[in-house]
Amino acid sequence: MFTSNDPMTLNLIEIRKDFPILDRELRPGVRLTYLDTTATAQKPLAVINAMDDFYRRSNANIHRGVHTLAEEATTLYENARERIAKFINAESARQVIYTRNTTESINLVAYTWARANLKPGDLVILTEMEHHSNLVPWHMLQAERGIELDFIPVTQDGLLDLVTYGMLLERNPKLVSFTHMSNVLGTINPAAEMIRLAHEAGAIVLVDGAQSVPHLKVDMQALDADFYAFSAHKMCGPTGIGVLYGKTALLESMPPFLGGGDMIKEVKLRSFRANTLPHKFEAGTPAIAEAVGFGVAVDYLTNLGMDNIAAHEHEITEYALERLEEIPGVKLFGPSADKKGGVASFTLEGVHPHDVAQILDRDGIAVRAGHHCAQPLHEKFGIPATSRASFYLYNTKEEVDLLVNGIYTVKKMFG
Amino acid sequence: MFTSNDPMTLNLIEIRKDFPILDRELRPGVRLTYLDTTATAQKPLAVINAMDDFYRRSNANIHRGVHTLAEEATTLYENARERIAKFINAESARQVIYTRNTTESINLVAYTWARANLKPGDLVILTEMEHHSNLVPWHMLQAERGIELDFIPVTQDGLLDLVTYGMLLERNPKLVSFTHMSNVLGTINPAAEMIRLAHEAGAIVLVDGAQSVPHLKVDMQALDADFYAFSAHKMCGPTGIGVLYGKTALLESMPPFLGGGDMIKEVKLRSFRANTLPHKFEAGTPAIAEAVGFGVAVDYLTNLGMDNIAAHEHEITEYALERLEEIPGVKLFGPSADKKGGVASFTLEGVHPHDVAQILDRDGIAVRAGHHCAQPLHEKFGIPATSRASFYLYNTKEEVDLLVNGIYTVKKMFG
Amino acid sequence: MDDLYREVIIEHYKNPSYRGKLDPHDISFADNNPLCGDHIQIDLRVSPDGVVTDARFDGHGCAISQASADLLIESIIGKPLEEVKKLNKESVLELLGIELGPVRLKCALLSLKVLKAGVYGLQEASDSLVE
Amino acid sequence: MDDLYREVIIEHYKNPSYRGKLDPHDISFADNNPLCGDHIQIDLRVSPDGVVTDARFDGHGCAISQASADLLIESIIGKPLEEVKKLNKESVLELLGIELGPVRLKCALLSLKVLKAGVYGLQEASDSLVE
Ligand SMILES: Cc1ncc(COP(=O)(O)O)c(C=O)c1O
Numbered sequence A, B: 001m002f003t004s005n006d007p008m009t010l011n012l013i014e015i016r017k018d019f020p021i022l023d024r025e026l027r028p029g030v031r032l033t034y035l036d037t038t039a040t041a042q043k044p045l046a047v048i049n050a051m052d053d054f055y056r057r058s059n060a061n062i063h064r065g066v067h068t069l070a071e072e073a074t075t076l077y078e079n080a081r082e083r084i085a086k087f088i089n090a091e092s093a094r095q096v097i098y099t100r101n102t103t104e105s106i107n108l109v110a111y112t113w114a115r116a117n118l119k120p121g122d123l124v125i126l127t128e129m130e131h132h133s134n135l136v137p138w139h140m141l142q143a144e145r146g147i148e149l150d151f152i153p154v155t156q157d158g159l160l161d162l163v164t165y166g167m168l169l170e171r172n173p174k175l176v177s178f179t180h181m182s183n184v185l186g187t188i189n190p191a192a193e194m195i196r197l198a199h200e201a202g203a204i205v206l207v208d209g210a211q212s213v214p215h216l217k218v219d220m221q222a223l224d225a226d227f228y229a230f231s232a233h234k235m236c237g238p239t240g241i242g243v244l245y246g247k248t249a250l251l252e253s254m255p256p257f258l259g260g261g262d263m264i265k266e267v268k269l270r271s272f273r274a275n276t277l278p279h280k281f282e283a284g285t286p287a288i289a290e291a292v293g294f295g296v297a298v299d300y301l302t303n304l305g306m307d308n309i310a311a312h313e314h315e316i317t318e319y320a321l322e323r324l325e326e327i328p329g330v331k332l333f334g335p336s337a338d339k340k341g342g343v344a345s346f347t348l349e350g351v352h353p354h355d356v357a358q359i360l361d362r363d364g365i366a367v368r369a370g371h372h373c374a375q376p377l378h379e380k381f382g383i384p385a386t387s388r389a390s391f392y393l394y395n396t397k398e399e400v401d402l403l404v405n406g407i408y409t410v411k412k413m414f415g
Numbered sequence C, D: 001m002d003d004l005y006r007e008v009i010i011e012h013y014k015n016p017s018y019r020g021k022l023d024p025h026d027i028s029f030a031d032n033n034p035l036c037g038d039h040i041q042i043d044l045r046v047s048p049d050g051v052v053t054d055a056r057f058d059g060h061g062c063a064i065s066q067a068s069a070d071l072l073i074e075s076i077i078g079k080p081l082e083e084v085k086k087l088n089k090e091s092v093l094e095l096l097g098i099e100l101g102p103v104r105l106k107c108a109l110l111s112l113k114v115l116k117a118g119v120y121g122l123q124e125a126s127d128s129l130v131e
């Protein structure tokens, strides 16, 4: 599918062989064209096999066992944590807390740090481009605690209005929580600068990294975020596991979240003492096989090189925006390719996004249609839904061409 | 390993072939003897392959996608829920909420139902044999909310003191929360009767089913529990997924737990409306592959027949208790085989349980040593730790013999 | 799959026969599919002996939801309410003449859900449609 | 693996040379391993020029934790505190002469953790031993 004199640095022919699903025929003669990585990424064989192997050879519960399998499982689980910590350049693996997903990571902060530190009237700054995962936990806290919410507006070209942000910061916010990269517009927000400004204003910063960690090199020490949340399943890893990174002192100061096995140092009938980091926040049997898979996913990305991945995605995205723009009736949302990751959200005049996605699916092209868990952003743009094509390390320009041809077919059917 | 004229109803030769790990040589010449199912169960090929297959063929995010893979993944995820619902005889699949594990299930009730319904001074009844997962969430609520905790005592022979339970019920408890089967003593508590009494006293009942669902036929409609919690990993399923079952009216009356994608019906910038059951309690991308594996685990158990599994375990346990009792210096904890599941916890005079476990491990025998996340229970019996051998559908009497021989080796070394 | 966008569906979507409102009406109800923002309102006129004498739908959404609304309205005019109450998932799929996966099913059934909510009251309607 | 229970370890466990308490003492500290309930207390006598003149441990636990305590005490008597402060994971493993997985490592290091806590103060001790 990919010609060998292609200029990209990633060897797409080899890479695509790593992903068994990309070979799938959905129906006779209809090969999969997967353009929905923003929802969840596909998994390379190395990740699938690592989990398979774990269950076939090493499966045991961790931490409390002294037998060989328990020791092996514990080592595998904790080694994965170390590699993930290194991948995001955390100072220590103790700052990497396993959760189910980005959503749980954000809720963990809302339930522990925020409930321990926010009083009625305290201001939390969010943005208009947040995923529901970074809105609803704060809605819940607003209802329960009477905190105040305000929002950094999104401009018509899909960027955060940083002038208004500056004004909001003058109102003494306690927390600023924003997405590093929008899952609809693709916008990569200037996180380091936003964090610096928030810190100057005395606020704690939580970054939703669900879309950034899979696609960009992120460096916790350079960014200086207080909390950072992401999911394995969007970065070639398994479902069922995510991470909350936090600054050590903050994590140590926080009350625990879920109570149970492993998060304790000692339990009496009527009281308990919490364990040290990171176990304090990991109650019960964790997603062990998933941690093993996550570690291998991080190795896979590291081997390819995050800079190479970002460069490849940039090239594909630039091409995709160019080609989509040419199609009469297509309206693209979000900034130009140089300010965004591999996401192209669009509407097609006269055709509902669900119909676009469904008709593309007849040719095996998987795009997402809907509000992409960002209803307020869609409302802002006055539309109920968009179609979204998204690109990852395994996507090719040929697949963009298939998408464009598919959209012409849609137009013909509804023409 | 198993002779064909063995009287048990389960065909152990065939069953053991389903579990690749049971063939593992830990070290040259040392085959695994896995007696640690109470910590986590091993996985049959069918479960491992189902998840493998999911990632190779059907992986996509669920619910919001219209493309083929998204539809497939959604169907697989929801079909698994239906089979799990059927397995526990719930009235409806909407009562089956996917969580990470038993621990999260219990915490979910503590964070939502309990925080919405319990006032300072309200009484919650637990037992002295609870796992930390059914203690710490209530310790946290006691500290936060000033609820009162009291405990059904455990008798010297490892049973709940139901006379005291009756007296506690007279104090108008709001919640009774207890384990269906003890993970240390093996005691199977008379759950149906205890639930009936609690309901007569006007209390809501939460049952920790982490050890019962894997080993006994449980029937939600017959038991009449208000909430019931269990984990996939203890019943041949993957890590990273568990269930909270709840009565529909209760679940509907409860506030949501984690906020984010999928648990909403509608999100505005400053407010949200929660989704219907079960999605209301499933925020963010769930453990999709794990749900698929869980469904297959339930099929596997169903095919073998829970009654057959329980009968097999009973036979093994009876034999194990008999053989262990003969060993001078071995002290067993918990009731006789007819009142318990496949758990044998013991101490060996003059040898610390960690040393017992470690020396058994030299012969490939995996038992657990420690407080098994039930510190208060161990304190009650005046010991810091026990060794625990536990049995499941794949264990044989020959493995019990290996355990017994191993203990004699330990005695010789420390003799 | 290939007949998911049968001519008839696209035709009913592009040129619906029963789009609009009825004023006055006896029953009116609206709801939306939160997944995609599809919105349907249905107005009914019902004779004293319980027969639907006229009906219209209004709203916006995908071809499946709008076409199924148009087809559904067409099918109930002249029918007694008792028969309308008996309509189910299968009735709608028969009208559309296609098979649908779980996500698009919600689009297809939105108009039926609205109709039943109008006829029965909201709770029963959603109970009767839960997959 | 096979030398995990070397004669010497079982010997030191069954017949420890330095089990007991020192009264009076200059430094005393105790801690336990919450995973298994192992408990170690260490008492030290230290000369004015900072040399450990006598030491004892007390407590209960597994062979690894108790033997390593006995071996550790044996190794520090007569040593300056400055040298005691330099002891680390490797020192203990060398004394035991075995390799250990992550869980049993905690048992082996409990006495060192207690010793360092006594010598340094608790926080630094656990920092310096975090795996
Ligand atoms: C009785 C009991 N309750 C709760 C749990 C906690 O289960 P999980 O670690 O899967 O949350 C266990 C498992 O160790 C258990 O045996």
Ligand SMILES: Cc1ncc(COP(=O)(O)O)c(C=O)c1O
Pocket: A038, A039, A101, A102, A103, A104, A131, A133, A134, A179, A181, A182, A183, A208, A210, A211, A231, A242, A373, B261, B283, B284, B285, B286
């Ligand atoms: C920006 C953003 N935040 C949060 C999430 C939620 O991630 P998860 O569903 O893995 O919790 C997503 C994924 O949909 C996302 O794109």
